[in-house]
Amino acid sequence: MRPTPPHRAIKFLRWFCREDFIEEVEGDLIEIFEMQFEDSPKKARRKFYWSVLKYFRPEFIKAFSNQNSNYLTMQRHNLKLTIRSFLKYRSQFLINLIGLSTAIAAVLFIYLWVSDELGMDKFHQKDEQLFQIYSNHSDAAGISTWKGVPGLLKDELETVPEVESSTVYTDTHDFTLSSNDSYFRALGKFADSSFFDVFSYQLLSGGNKNPLKDESAIIISESLAQKLFGSTDVIGKSVTWHFWEKQKEVFVSGVMKNTPNTSSDQFDFIMSWEFYHDMIEYKQWGNYYARIVVAINNPANQQQAASTIDKIFKENAQTEKVTLFLKKYSDQYLFGNYENGKEAGGRIEYVRLFSIVAFFILFIACINFINLSTAKASQRTKEISVKKTLGASRPSLINQHLTESVLISVASMFLALGLVWVLLPQFNLVSGKALSFAFTWPFALTAISVVVFVGLIAGSYPALYLSSFDPIALLKGKLAKGKGEVRGRQVLVVIQFALSIILIVAVIVVQGQMSFLQNKNLGYDRDNILYFEREGKILENSETVLHAIKQVKGVEGAALSGFIIGGGNSTGGVDWEGKTEEDQIQFWEIKAGTGMLELMGMEMAAGREFTEEFSADSASVIINETALEAMGMEDPIGKTITHYTGEKKIVGVVKDFNLISLHTKIEPMIILYNPKETHFVIAKLEKGNEAQTIQGIEEVYKKINPGYVFKPQFLDQDYEALYKAEQRVSGLAKYFSALAILISCLGLFGLSAFTLERRTKEIGIRKVLGAGQFNILYLLSGDFTKMILIGILISLPVSYYLADQWLANFAFHISLSWWIFALAGVSALAVAWLTVSIQTIKASNTNPVDTLKSE
Structure with missing residues (x-):
């Protein structure tokens, strides 16, 4: 048996090689391959690939200009057909456009929110090196985790080889400052002289010296400088700091830029740690009054550094009840919860939640597109059959339908961008953010990815489905309306409403928990x-x-x-x-x-x-x-x-x-x-x-x-x-869930309209035979009701599990009563009935003579 050269290499050679060379070149290469194959089959195959590549030179490559011209002509033809299809099936086009653009706008809003959350505290140049020292305290109740550590630890960190630099500071507090007999409230903290070496808060002036070395030094923000002095040229000017019975005259040693929105620590001024430390009455290793962040010379040495720091602490504190460990500084915002000394999530749960919600909403909109496209297939059978009879290949038909889906996806993206630009201020109010609408590279790549995802996901099944029809059967009017087509749409509707019901349950549970938190008797009177x-x-x-x-x-x-x-x-x-x-x-x-x-x-x-x-x-x-x-x-x-x-x-x-x-x-x-x-x-x-x-x-x-x-x-x-994060998540979840239901019902509206259009004559015959409006309504809404009921059954265990997991974050919470899930299911069913009823009542009121006279 003769050895066969690599198929892909032969195919590539025939694709690019000129016709007057291909026979001679291919023959020579195969002859050489057969001789080399006897010595080493693997080596012969590798050399064959390399020999083919060596022929990929200008003198052997054939002209592709005609093919490119044909390709462009075909794409222009597909574009014309797509535009004509949009104009011909306007209702389907508008439903898809509204549904997709609304879903994409929601995805972009969630992207902006998630990006802001993930980017919190990432602006520091040493981000990968920065670690906060935490303390785990063991007692009879278990292990509690604090950010606080002894302030005395800071001086001992110079002996830790893995620590490149470190800084010690306090939490932010609301203080009174005065200047020229004018008093102001401002957020401030105390920090040592290495604070600006470790963190990347930008100094505008005073940065050439060590601005916090002096105990009488204060660094203020631009906005505070304007408030106190009406200018940012304030180096050396005096300010009086007030707290409790203490006050101190300090002098401005630096002006810093306002802390960025991406900083979880917002403050207006910083004073000297030395001054603060002198005021501490109990400077002991058992007093956890300080916050310390270290810059590790190599993040891979985190565990070694943590072990050394803990050892130093234990030698001085003489306790085994407290253990120190390191946590990446920029991870604190998202992973800030601890249970019995172990990390237990935090705001990252909401990031994951909204990422899933974004996918749900986009998927629901894609389902609408798929259902309406396949349902309208019978109206495009003649177009498809004529094309196939005239020699159109299946790939060309797939290309045409994918072009339609991608174009509508692009149009939806532009409309979605307009919605985001208009509604972003309102979204910021609900989310408590200060998000901006800017065409950054990550945002542009996300938008392009969404367009491609929607275009391919929403268009692939209709393209494959429509291009699979037999042209002879189509021309004879024998379109196979098989169970597979109907069941496919039914499954998608079930999934669509199951996802919607899960979101409804989420909103009811979150709102119920928020109401519980606000009304619970705390054991004291907090009102007024x-x-x-x-x-x-x-x-x-x-x-x-x-x-x-x-x-x-x-x-x-x-x-x-x-x-x-x-x-x-x-x-x-x-x-x-x-x-x-x-x-x-x-x-x-x-x-x-x-x-x-x-x-x-x-x-x-x-x-x-x-x-x-x-x-x-x-x-x-x-x-x-x-x-x-x-x-x-x-x-x-x-x-x-x-x-x-x-x-x-x-x-x-x-x-x-x-x-x-x-x-x-x-x-x-x-x-x-x-x-x-x-x-x-x-x-x-x-x-x-x-x-x-x-x-x-x-x-x-x-x-x-x-x-x-x-x-x-x-x-x-x-x-x-205390529940600001939950309240904002609750508000956002409410809007996004309503949006998911709206998109689902939009698709159901279009699907029911098309179903009624196909059964118009059936309705006319039934009315002639004496069927009443209620009988017709029951008949036409029955299939949709079954699908939604199945969606409810599927969603109940999933929604129960997710709700139970979220409520587990609260020591005190509502119970998951049966009525929560019943209300979610009945709400979805009622909205779906209303959507379908609008169409069916309209169809049942049509004069049967008008529907039958066309026969």
Whole structure:
């Protein structure tokens, strides 16, 4: 048997080689191949490929100009046919255009949102090298994860070989700044002199020196410079920083660009870490007051660096209860949740969710295109049969139909871009973003990818289906309307509505959980509770301020408080009789004055609240029920515990209340009587006239504290801010789900219109034979109802699983009742019935004489 040369090489040679050379060249190559094959078949095949490639030279390549001309002529012909098809089947074209453009606009909106989320904190030049040091704290309740680490650790990092550089800083806080007797509120933090070496916040001036070296230095943003001085040329000018009873005159050593929107840490100024560190009273290895970020010389050395840093910490802290580890700095925003010391997702879940939603919406729109194209096939049979009879190949027909789908995809993209440009400001309001519409390369590539995806996915099946018809059968009028065609469309409709119902369930569950969060009894009254920070002369005249505020009309009461929704300080420095090594517990700490618990509606489970009647309350504490259970105490009133500030007597047990987010369970808490160190004045307002009451409180504030900015805050707003991400996701999910249903119904509308068009004469005959409008409506909507019911059955287990997984992120959440899924299914069914009924009622009202006289 003669050996055969590689088929692909022969095919390539015949494609490019001139006709007057092909026979001679091919013969010579095959002869040489046969001789070489005897020695080594593999080597002969490789050499044959190489020999063919060597002939790919200008003198052997044939002219393709005529073929290119034919190709262009064919493409122009297909374009004309496509435009004529659009004009001829206008309703189908408009339904596809509206559905696809709306879906693509939604995808582009989601792309912009997802890109912004994924790009958060990625602007730092050393992004791949930056790692935040975290601490895992083990106690009787499990492992809790903090960003806080001891500030003393920073100086020890110079001995870690993997650490190229590092910086230590604090969280951002709202401070008061003054200049020339004008007071302003601004967000600021403290950081050491290497802050701008590690991070890429841009300095506009003052960057040639070390701008944070001096304890009296401050770096301010452009916007803050304009606010304070009306100019950015402010190096050396003085500003006074105020906090609590402290104030310090500092001098502007640098001006930085405003922090970019892609930074998760927004601030207006930075002051010296040395100044802050001097104020820390407890500079201990057990005090986790600092935030430290390190730049690793090689990201591959992350684990080695983490091990060395943890070893240094343990040697100094003398504890095995706390372990330090490293986490990539730019990953914190998306992967910020931890459960028992292990990473447990975060905002990345919403990124994944909306990416899936984008695919769902686009897929639903593609299903509409496929269904309408295949349903309209019978109206194009003559065109297809004539072309096939005249010699048109199947590839050319496929090419024609793909051209149609790609063109409508391109038209939809342009319309979608217009929608995005017009609606982007409203989208920013809903999403809380500051997204911009700019034609960047990633955006352009995404748009092109969507066009190609939609064009090919939506057009491939109709193209393959229409081009497969037998021309002889078509000319005889024997189009095979087989079960496969009908079932294919039915399956797609089922999938379409199953996806829509999943989105409806998601919206109902998210809205239900948001309503639950807003209305849940937290164990305290957060409505109409106003608070403001104590600073300036209010610190010296707290009792006078409280008395004056209580006299304001509409104020039910006032007190001093250190209560902060979302947490605050925590400590493990609490001991009690009978405590063992396994009983190490972290307590949330709240400092309070007299009357705070009563004012906030907190109930006592045992004992009493702090009152002015007891002079010894300065050494008293109140614990919550969870702390009592964790400590294993019985009859705790009057017992003594040892706090890191000294011995304290338990005077009361307050019923549990949710201090932090409902994502987490209630944790042990200790309330200390320490009115001098409470940071806030709180006031309970009567309902109905809040604006006038707030104005009265502001007058009291300005009279006692002239110049300072009165910035009242409300507990209910702080509580809602804990769920800002969920609320925004809820709003977006609502709109995108409504869009998915709209697109589904748009396709159902077109499909039902076409079905009724094909059954017009059947309807006429039934009416002549006495069928009523209800009978016809039942007959025509029955098939669609079956498909939607199947879609409901498919979607229920999937939607239940997804909803259950999302609710698992909350320690307190709604239960997944049967009515949620019933409501989603009934809603989808009702909308589908309404869509089909519009068409069927119109068809059933048609005079049967008009439908039958054409026969």
